[in-house]
Amino acid sequence: MFKHILIANRGEIALRIIRACKEMKINTIAVFSDADKDSLHVKLADQAVNIGPALSRKSYLNINNIIAAAKKTNAQAIHPGYGFLSENADFAKACKDNDIIFIGPCAQSIAQAGDKSSARKILIDLDIPVIPGSDDVILCPDFACDIAEKIGFPVILKAAGGGGGRGMRIADNKETLVTAFSIASAEARAAFGNPDLYLEKYIDKPRHIEIQILGDNFGNYIHLGERECSIQMRYQKLIEESPSPFVDEHLRKILGKTAIKIARSIKYKNAGTVEFLVDKNRNFYFMEVNARVQVEHPVTEFITGVDIVQEQIKIAAGEKLSIKQKDIHLNGWSMECRINATDPDDNFMPSPGEIESIIFPGGPGIRIDTHIHDKYMVTPFYDSLIGKLIVWAKDRPAAISRMSRALDEFEIKGIATTIGFYKKIFEDELFQKGDIDTHFLERYKT
């Protein structure tokens, strides 16, 4: 096992990894930017190295500075957390070139997972369902109509140059598609300077359901069930749960097998997540592989009892998976709310600033992963995620009432957060019934 691990991240996930290491008696090395010198991850680690100015580009995204910090402190391995360099194949390669173990998949798997169009081609060859559509950009409305007739209406046009809803149009028939094409193309040109569009089958009321997998260096794979992440705003997940109220034992088995098949096809090692869109008839389509630990991993930890971060470290150290698929049983229900420093009353605009005071919820079945504390300065330099509130209870209704009660106890003064917004969601009848899809929050937009 490793003696020293460097954590190339900040915030709550850096703390999460430090905690896993401490329980495994591994020395921890934190890295920090000028903006984070007083952060909790710096205090809790055994050592800490300054890697540059506040701007991510100059610190947490600076491969040379991080590798230099690892060499200086004799770190044998680097845990990248999520975001920043976690899915950067060049960083994984730089670690390898410097004889440092990257706690995650190899550079080649990361590159394969990140290249969406080649991933799509690999999966079609494997007979894994992907959302039907054009493989490349579409240059004229006639060609769009030909493809739409092949895959069936409704279809959606999407801008090749970027997302966020701009250059996006849904069409039910040929006539509307021709009109939609010119509007979407103009929008895409205005928004991204690139008028190119591609076309996909439009999935009505889709759910975002993902499978957590673990794979070791010896070709052994298991999955840890699904997470339902349909509660999203502008493609950002806000509330996650496991299991999904929509997934039955049969679908879970199929999704789990499919996820493992995909992982195996790219020789994926370590923890990863395979994301699917699932329609109302339980047809599923592959979306992407997230080659890292996920923000929402605690809900899976709560219901499986597996410590995903510790498993990542053991796999990276060359240990065989000690858990077999038959040992994985989903026990009870877990839900997570991402506490963001954004203002629900102001279109979810960022709300950096100093936290005056906090009261954390407590009691049975509550887990809080956060780096914030009284008088903590939430800077504008990094992500708006300031913490995660995770609950466990015996079933979904009990988990909902536990989360409502915890949100009531939770008080952050000084900056706007999403806590009050979540209280409303947990009172929503459709949410309580589990009748959710990725468009659920559109009704709540201010």
Add this chain to the structure above:
Amino acid sequence: MDKKIHIVTSPVMGIFYKASSPVEKSLVETGQKINTSDIVCMIESMKIFTELRSEKSGIVKKILVENEEPVMKNQALIEIEVN
């Protein structure tokens, strides 16, 4: 005739950028003529980028902050001499 000054301020605490990306050239320079609704700078806050547009046409008189400098909410960023 007195010249009126229009001041572009930051809507949020964030980081001031003169250009839309590190490889692009500055959106505006001192002395440059600009029109209403031209993009004059970018503010990044928590990974969200906001383009700031001038509400007036005129001449850029002064850029009050350095590129990549942190700015407060409502901080004055650019002075524009209104036509």
